[in-house]
Amino acid sequence: ETTFETILVETRGRVGLITLNRPGQLNALNDQLIAELNQALDVFEADEGIGAIVVTGSEKAFAAGADIKEMQAKTYMEAYKGDFIASWDRISRARKPVIAAVAGFALGGGCELAMSCDLILAADTAKFGQPEIKLGIMPGAGGTQRLIRAVGKSKAMELCLTGRLMDAEEAERAGLVARIVPAAELLDDALKTAETIASMSLTAAMMTKDCVNRAHETTLAEGIRYERRTFHAMFATHDQKEGMAAFTEKRRPRFRNA
Numbered sequence: 076e077t078t079f080e081t082i083l084v085e086t087r088g089r090v091g092l093i094t095l096n097r098p099g100q101l102n103a104l105n106d107q108l109i110a111e112l113n114q115a116l117d118v119f120e121a122d123e124g125i126g127a128i129v130v131t132g133s134e135k136a137f138a139a140g141a142d143i144k145e146m147q148a149k150t151y152m153e154a155y156k157g158d159f160i161a162s163w164d165r166i167s168r169a170r171k172p173v174i175a176a177v178a179g180f181a182l183g184g185g186c187e188l189a190m191s192c193d194l195i196l197a198a199d200t201a202k203f204g205q206p207e208i209k210l211g212i213m214p215g216a217g218g219t220q221r222l223i224r225a226v227g228k229s230k231a232m233e234l235c236l237t238g239r240l241m242d243a244e245e246a247e248r249a250g251l252v253a254r255i256v257p258a259a260e261l262l263d264d265a266l267k268t269a270e271t272i273a274s275m276s277l278t279a280a281m282m283t284k285d286c287v288n289r290a291h292e293t294t295l296a297e298g299i300r301y302e303r304r305t306f307h308a309m310f311a312t313h314d315q316k317e318g319m320a321a322f323t324e325k326r327r328p329r330f331r332n333a
């Protein structure tokens with residue numbers, strides 16, 4: 076069992092739960108936290124017993140951004156040579172479905188981390204934003220690229236250029252979040268949603284998320300072709316035969332994730 080200092084890691088049934096845990100810093104993201112998060116993701120991804128992952132923060136903050144105090148003195152050469160932020164993309168390369176359960180602040184790198192997950196569930200207390208411009212910098216972990224795909228150019232520009240925060244209602248209207256949940260029910264709802272996903276064929280879920288994410292990477296025609304080939308491949312799986320047999324026989328499927 077690995078012990079972590081900046082995150083809490085638990086297993087709930089077939090769901091892996093990662094809680095960002097730097098309460099004194101509103102879960103500001105530093106190298107240690109990202110390294111621990113990546114390590115926890117590696118473990119859950121390798122674990123056959125895990126079918127979906129939830130990443131959450133505290134009531135007050137999902138994450139209030141990259142750790143400003145740690146970044147403050149960084150030089151260009153340190154950022155360049157160390158490829159600052161490169162390791163942040165581990166979560167976007169997760170093959171199992173990942174849900175971000177966001178309450179309170181998801182700002183800067185925190186908003187980028189949430190957007191790197193497959194879907195965001197927002198507490199009614201959630202606040203999203205890319206306030207980097209107020210620090211004399213700009214988003215550096217996908218904010219200028221993922222936000223525009225989620226909310227469109229005008230709103231993405233406004234948020235990135237003014238640093239204005241967006242509440243949960245606005246985020247839902249704009250398409251950034253899947254659903255808003257009362258704050259007190261956020262974690263239960265996220266775990267339930269993850270458990271629903273984890274009860275499906277993991278193979279099907281992984282292929283589905285891979286195809287949906289493809290839409291951001293390629294043209295429509297290529298994406299459609301990629302989807303079709305992946306769809307064809309599903310007929311080689313046990314779970315396709317089992318899922319369809321179960322439907323025909325009016326019983327619950329017993330997926331083998333194969």
Ligand code: CO8
Nearest residue numbers: 099100101103139140141142143144182183184206215216
């Ligand atoms: N970094 C370091 N410490 C932080 C951060 C942060 N991002 N956010 C909050 N904290 C600390 C505060 O310094 C404070 O510590 P202390 O008690 O020692 O003074 C503690 O957390 C509590 O914060 P506040 O007292 O400020 O709490 P409030 O409720 O008054 O305010 C806010 C909450 C509005 C969220 C406020 O804390 C704030 O504005 N935080 C900064 C938000 C921000 O600018 N985020 C963007 C950071 S830049 C970034 O993410 C760049 C991303 C680039 C890619 C990734 C690079 C690694």
